[in-house]
Amino acid sequence: MKIAILKETAAGERRVAGTPETVKKFKALGAELVVETGAGAASSIADQAYVDAGATVVGRADAIKGADILLGVQGPDPVSLDGVKTGAWIVAGLNPFGERARVDAYAGLGVDALAMEFMPRITRAQSMDILSSQSNLSGYKAVLDAAGAYDRAFPMMMTAAGTVSAARVFVMGVGVAGLQAIATARRLGAQVSATDVRSATREQIESLGAKAIFVDDVKGIEGEGSGGYATEMSDEYKAAQAALVSSHIAKQDIVITTALIPGRPAPRLISDAQIASMRSGSVIVDLAVEQGGNVEGAVAGEIVERHGVKIVGHKNVPSRIAADASALFSRNLFNFLSAFWDKDAGRPNLPDEDEITKAIRLTHQGKVVNERLLSA
Structure with missing residues (x-):
């Protein structure tokens, strides 16, 4: 069983899909590990660290040749395979809706593309959930980015x-990123408030010491979709939420938006x-x-200014840590992979009827097989 850790080629991507720690763990399962030259350099991991952990460091062609599993952060370009x-198997974050042509190309290559961001939100898959682990860091970094762009202090200071x-x-x-943003802003001494369309998050907000800002006079709208994700809201709720947010946002120094709906453009918040109602020098992240942005006028990859307010739109925030x-x-x-490892076969085995398999497998035996993609 040969597992290859590939070097990322997407612009601005500094992460790597394997570390010396996980190399050792895979080796303990009996796998052979190869790492593409320079794969960990942008994450401060030298090639020698992989060698010391038991991997072989080789060029891309040699890494791919004969590999049973290719690990990546973002899906590799099919042309490079x-x-x-x-x-x-290609195991990575594959952006299936945004990169459908790439998924079709994987099918044409006869490989099994496994999209880790499609991992179901179930108890046994929590430790496999790349969206949660990376969103946690995004929420933290968003507050630091806001602090860097804000020309005032975060905590109250008596001088x-x-x-x-x-x-x-x-x-x-108030998903994973939002909760971490609340916690980080609180640790920095800010006065924090938060809102979400899911009423169940009120308790989570308050448990972190923040003030919950919710629409209370529109009944029967919980905003809870499958897997704990938010859903699109009714026009009635949107109007009520807009009025509430407008009155609250004008008093804020920093706003951090994190709202996403899987497979759809980000909702405009x-x-x-x-923005014009906020005081000059305020910051929005x-x-x-x-995914289209929660903020009107936000530009991916740039910090822009509107009405004296800085709007921070960094791409790929987890890669910044x-x-x-x-x-x-x-x-x-x-x-x-270890959860499905067959010790006798010396490799992982994905049962066709397992809910994780059905959720993340995009291609199999030359065809696109994922129901979410086929029904999109």
């Missing part, structure tokens, strides 16, 4: 020259008029900017 073994007021931070969307993001991502991959 010359010589890939028929039936090999001989007078008092500095605490920054007011508003988090919109902040309008240009709402849009973590959904790559590459070392820790790589460590968590690679553990997710190991936890997944």
